[in-house]
Amino acid sequence: MYDWNDLKAFLAVAETGSTLAAAQALRVSQTTVARRIAALEEATGLNLFERRQAGYALTPVGEAMMASALAVRDAADRFGDAAGAKSRDAGGTVSLTTMEIFAVTILPPILRDLRAEHPGIHIHLETTDEPRDLASGAADIAIRSTKQPSGGGLVGRRIADNPWTVYCSRDYADRHGIPHTREELAAHPFIGGGGYVWEPYQAWLRRHGLENSVVMQYDSASGLLAGVRSGMGLSVLPAFLADREPSLVRCIPAMSEDTTGLWLLTHERLRHVPRVRLVLDFLAAALTRLARS
Numbered sequence: 001m002y003d004w005n006d007l008k009a010f011l012a013v014a015e016t017g018s019t020l021a022a023a024q025a026l027r028v029s030q031t032t033v034a035r036r037i038a039a040l041e042e043a044t045g046l047n048l049f050e051r052r053q054a055g056y057a058l059t060p061v062g063e064a065m066m067a068s069a070l071a072v073r074d075a076a077d078r079f080g081d082a083a084g085a086k087s088r089d090a091g092g093t094v095s096l097t098t099m100e101i102f103a104v105t106i107l108p109p110i111l112r113d114l115r116a117e118h119p120g121i122h123i124h125l126e127t128t129d130e131p132r133d134l135a136s137g138a139a140d141i142a143i144r145s146t147k148q149p150s151g152g153g154l155v156g157r158r159i160a161d162n163p164w165t166v167y168c169s170r171d172y173a174d175r176h177g178i179p180h181t182r183e184e185l186a187a188h189p190f191i192g193g194g195g196y197v198w199e200p201y202q203a204w205l206r207r208h209g210l211e212n213s214v215v216m217q218y219d220s221a222s223g224l225l226a227g228v229r230s231g232m233g234l235s236v237l238p239a240f241l242a243d244r245e246p247s248l249v250r251c252i253p254a255m256s257e258d259t260t261g262l263w264l265l266t267h268e269r270l271r272h273v274p275r276v277r278l279v280l281d282f283l284a285a286a287l288t289r290l291a292r293s
Contacts, residue, residue: 006036007040008073009022009026009032009036010036010040010048010069011066011070011073012025013037013049014062017055017057047061048061048062048065049062092120093122094124094275095123095126095139095140096125096126096142097125097126097127097128097132097141098126098143099127099196099222100128101220101222101225102238104127104222106244106287107125107143110286110290111125114282114286117282118278129195129197130196131144134153134267135152135154135267140266140279141264141265141276141283142263142264142265143262143264143265143283144263144265145162145240145261146261146263153268157263158261159261159263159287159291160240160262160287160288161259161261162240162259164197164238164239165236165250165252165254166235166236166237166251167235167242167250168188168228168233168248168249169228169229169231170248171231172233172234175231178249178251179251180251180252181252182252185208185213185234185252186209186213188213189214189233190205190210190213190233190234191218191224191227191232191235192205192216193224194218194220194221194224194236195219195221196221201236215232216233225245234251244293264280
């Protein structure tokens, strides 16, 4: 059985008259073209070209095969065009999971633009602080803040560093000043909780003797954001979004042990599904632009 690349070499030589010109058109070596012509002749048992000093000339048999070869190429081109159109026009539902704090801050304008550009895509957005198991089909795509993603078969990319550190509102800073050291933090009220993030957040407070400074607790990270915006006190928030909030001020630098990454993830079995690939690429581009702004 012949190889499709052998047939492409046959057509290129037939149309250009030489293996050198065909090699340039196909962007391969002249030796490769000659080898493919020989392989096609061996596979078909036909003598397709006369090798002349001036180049390659089709034999009568080769001439007779041209129409069939061109039909195969046309069919392959139509297949490629159809596949490309399907990929560009991919539609259907894509499930996306992320923490609520990202879902209510950075994602709405991105998903608005996705809808405008790809109206055939329907996003099902689940907001949860608990990582969903992509391997089991709990979601197609996840945006996670973590040091290293866990779960079998995950593929994706790290969009940016996303350290969690201490913030207050500008209004709070105007009234009470900005604490810049861990000693100064002890004189300010903290907003605790945060659901999934509370365990490491509480451990950080305990490690620095600040646990007794907590005056109120929320059960979600978006609650922490709301509390800080209100001027109630200080809290730990993800820098990827908090640094872009004009109403917030970062109090202290993030410590290396508190640095996580913002990850865009899917499962390996979904990475080439057109609608999932489209959303992944769109989100990656939008989040990367945001990270660089």
